[in-house]
Amino acid sequence: MTPSAPVRRGAGRPCLDFTGTLRHRGAARAVEELTDPAALDAWIHRCGPYDRAEDAGRADAADLLAARVLREAIHRLVTAARDGGGPAACDAASRDRVNSAAARPVPVPALDAAGRLRHHAAEPVAAALAVLARDALDLVASTALARVRACAGDGCGALFLDTSRPGTRRWCSMSACGNRAKKDAPHARH
Ligand SMILES: [Zn+2]
Numbered sequence: 001m002t003p004s005a006p007v008r009r010g011a012g013r014p015c016l017d018f019t020g021t022l023r024h025r026g027a028a029r030a031v032e033e034l035t036d037p038a039a040l041d042a043w044i045h046r047c048g049p050y051d052r053a054e055d056a057g058r059a060d061a062a063d064l065l066a067a068r069v070l071r072e073a074i075h076r077l078v079t080a081a082r083d084g085g086g087p088a089a090c091d092a093a094s095r096d097r098v099n100s101a102a103a104r105p106v107p108v109p110a111l112d113a114a115g116r117l118r119h120h121a122a123e124p125v126a127a128a129l130a131v132l133a134r135d136a137l138d139l140v141a142s143t144a145l146a147r148v149r150a151c152a153g154d155g156c157g158a159l160f161l162d163t164s165r166p167g168t169r170r171w172c173s174m175s176a177c178g179n180r181a182k183k184d185a186p187h188a189r190h
Contacts, residue, residue, distance in 0.1 A: 015132050015136035019074055022068075040125070049106075051116070056128065067129060074098055101132075105126075147161050153178075154181075
């Protein structure tokens with residue numbers, strides 16, 4: 001594993017980065033990034049609260065299933081809240097799923113002797129999922145919900161938080177969907 005790759009998906013919220021691990025959701029060319037427990041480990045280490053891979057624990061097959069089920073529940077929750085005018089628009093099963101994941105203990109921060117902040121959890125994977133679930137609950141219950149967008153890229157649909165001042169961001173990332181859209185629309189150059 002690369003020790004210090006500061007990869008951020010750029011969705012603006014951890015829960016939205018998490019939903020982005022299923023790309024082109026619902027399309028024939030959907031791409032599952034959480035292909036196995038090791039992929040989940042790598043994602044948690046890269047995007048989660050743990051500074052060291054060994055703190056992020058080791059996911060097993062049950063963790064992988066739980067992560068995917070939570071991810072889709074978060075996606076339904078955020079999408080329903082965004083499109084339906086608020087979090088009450090979410091179906092009960094998805095809401096319950098996110099609530100239960102959020103109820104699990106989250107990683108505990110502690111400063112070590114060298115002054116570095118470390119995060120620990122008895123169940124690191126479940127704790128990382130709890131962080132994501134709490135982030136989703138916080139997001140849909142906050143005014144930031146109005147700034148959640150679905151990428152306008154062809155078949156992308158990735159959710160992101162639009163933090164641009166005018167609130168007109170259209171793509172999950174300029175390097176991917178933004179550039180592709182520009183290429184596909186040469187008349188938009190001028
Ligand atoms: Zn996109």
